[in-house]
Amino acid sequence: MNNITIISSIVLKELIRRKDAYVLLIVTALLTILAGSVHFFGDLKMVRYVKELCLLLVWISSVVIAVTLTARQIHVERESRTLFSLLSKPVSRNQVILGKFFGCWIACGFALLAFYGFFVVTAASRGEHWRIPEHFQAFWMHWVMLGIVVAMVLCGSLIFTAPSSNATISFVIILGILMLGRHLAKIALHMGQPAQNITLGVFYALPHLEFYDLRDLIIHDWPLVKWSAVLLATVYGMVYAAAFLGLACLFFRRKPLNA
Amino acid sequence: MNPNYPVEIKNLSVVYPSPGRGVPAKTAVAELDLEIGQGEIFGLLGPNGAGKTTTMNVLLGFVNATGGEAKLFGRAARDPEARQSLGYLPELTYYYKFLTAEELLRYYARIFKIPKPERESRVNAVLKLVDLDHARKRLIKTYSKGMQQRIGLAQALINDPGLLILDEPTSGLDPVGRMQVREIIKRLKDEGKTVLFSSHELGEVETVCDRVAILHEGRLRVVGAVDALAKEHNCGLEQLFLRVINYQPRLQSA
Numbered sequence: 001m002n003n004i005t006i007i008s009s010i011v012l013k014e015l016i017r018r019k020d021a022y023v024l025l026i027v028t029a030l031l032t033i034l035a036g037s038v039h040f041f042g043d044l045k046m047v048r049y050v051k052e053l054c055l056l057l058v059w060i061s062s063v064v065i066a067v068t069l070t071a072r073q074i075h076v077e078r079e080s081r082t083l084f085s086l087l088s089k090p091v092s093r094n095q096v097i098l099g100k101f102f103g104c105w106i107a108c109g110f111a112l113l114a115f116y117g118f119f120v121v122t123a124a125s126r127g128e129h130w131r132i133p134e135h136f137q138a139f140w141m142h143w144v145m146l147g148i149v150v151a152m153v154l155c156g157s158l159i160f161t162a163p164s165s166n167a168t169i170s171f172v173i174i175l176g177i178l179m180l181g182r183h184l185a186k187i188a189l190h191m192g193q194p195a196q197n198i199t200l201g202v203f204y205a206l207p208h209l210e211f212y213d214l215r216d217l218i219i220h221d222w223p224l225v226k227w228s229a230v231l232l233a234t235v236y237g238m239v240y241a242a243a244f245l246g247l248a249c250l251f252f253r254r255k256p257l258n259a
Numbered sequence: 260m261n262p263n264y265p266v267e268i269k270n271l272s273v274v275y276p277s278p279g280r281g282v283p284a285k286t287a288v289a290e291l292d293l294e295i296g297q298g299e300i301f302g303l304l305g306p307n308g309a310g311k312t313t314t315m316n317v318l319l320g321f322v323n324a325t326g327g328e329a330k331l332f333g334r335a336a337r338d339p340e341a342r343q344s345l346g347y348l349p350e351l352t353y354y355y356k357f358l359t360a361e362e363l364l365r366y367y368a369r370i371f372k373i374p375k376p377e378r379e380s381r382v383n384a385v386l387k388l389v390d391l392d393h394a395r396k397r398l399i400k401t402y403s404k405g406m407q408q409r410i411g412l413a414q415a416l417i418n419d420p421g422l423l424i425l426d427e428p429t430s431g432l433d434p435v436g437r438m439q440v441r442e443i444i445k446r447l448k449d450e451g452k453t454v455l456f457s458s459h460e461l462g463e464v465e466t467v468c469d470r471v472a473i474l475h476e477g478r479l480r481v482v483g484a485v486d487a488l489a490k491e492h493n494c495g496l497e498q499l500f501l502r503v504i505n506y507q508p509r510l511q512s513a
Binding site: 002003006010013014017018080081082084085086087088089090091092095256257258 | 316347355
């Protein structure tokens with residue numbers, strides 16, 4: 001565990017010292033604050049619409065941060081040859097993968113915390129209730145979803161040689177799951193065989209990232225989701241993240257590295 | 260295998276699979292046997308593609324052997340714990356550019372589980388040894404090539420290793436830098452450390468090494484003490500090297 005935390009601390013340090021992450025964070029924060037603080041003469045529909053836009057922005061920014069940050073990790077270590085110095089120490093390849101995963105996931109968690117923090121403060125400044133448990137649920141589910149995304153992109157970084165191709169494919173898959181994931185079973189029912197079975201197979205095999213989208217809970221002031229459901233979704237997310245990490249470790253262990 | 264030998268290689272073979280149809284698999288190393296004793300400075304020589312770096316890559320656990328075995332201090336080279344007393348300087352040294360020299364060394368020291376008070380004294384000692392104490396708080400991205408090579412050497416020494424693997428340690432360095440690296444290697448020898456290094460600088464190898472091995476086309480052609488080899492073959496290391504690799508001058512005098 002010690003080596004994993006040491007490697008993840010370097011990922012965090014890099015994020016802190018790189019300027020592009022700050023730019024994204026500041027731009028999103030500014031847009032959230034600006035849009036969220038507008039009251040539109042008390043028109044609730046407009047306020048909800050602006051909230052929806054803000055949360056959509058938070059979702060897009062968080063996925064962009066997660067994918068771009070993760071996709072470059074192993075590639076940059078190889079390109080800059082720092083991976084060879086690292087692996088010549090008493091560090092296993094599995095520890096490198098897990099260190100990178102936790103580093104990226106924690107970094108995404110901090111970014112998300114800042115986004116939701118701005119959002120809650122802005123909403124509260126308009127005189128709305130703080131609704132901490134609802135916001136916590138939305139934050140937690142969002143973060144678990146990013147855990148799956150980070151593990152998936154890390155696995156992709158060992159399959160695709162260029163980080164740009166990994167990032168592009170990951171974005172397409174994530175967008176596809178978020179937009180089509182929940183409808184796949186319905187689409188399958190209108191198909192003939194064997195397309196129906198294949199589509200159903202994809203439906204059950206895909207990590208359903210849309211489960212973690214609790215934006216409507218905040219926008220429409222819906223009651224809390226049952227904590228048992230949140231726990232179940234967390235376990236579901238952890239299983240998928242573990243599966244992707246297992247695959248990543250397997251690929252990385254078999255990969256010859258020529259210094 | 261004798262655990263007292265820092266490096267033991269028995270019947271090692273590495274074959275890189277064919278990258279595509281029509282391209283044959285490449286045998287990088289074939290049936291290599293090598294033992295390096297405690298406190299030896301051992302030079303690995305050979306032309307490009309001879310298998311020097313692949314041999315080092317197997318010892319470092321970067322590449323899997325297709326046959327035979329490689330051990331460090333009696334443990335399989337693939338076992339991360341075998342690298343606890345190993346220092347490695349890659350041929351091209353690049354380090355995390357967003358870190359300062361002392362942050363980089365602390366990072367590696369933490370991986371070696373060096374306790375905090377000792378960690379600071381080790382960082383100070385290696386920075387002084389490679390003459391980078393004055394630049395310890397500068398980001399590595401601002402370092403010159405020579406300074407980067409020296410920070411590379413510092414990170415290889417942070418754990419006070421029993422075995423040091425140096426891949427072309429003087430490549431790209433100016434004469435002063437080369438001299439400094441040579442002095443450090445000699446100092447390590449005086450401290451009883453084992454050093455395995457590859458180099459194309461035969462003169463350097465002749466002055467620094469106790470024993471050398473010459474690889475050609477993945478096979479071990481010659482191994483022995485530098486003086487003994489000179490006596491046995493009645494020539495210098497450079498001539499022996501050219502003879503072993505069967506070098507034929509391309510340009511004939513008119």
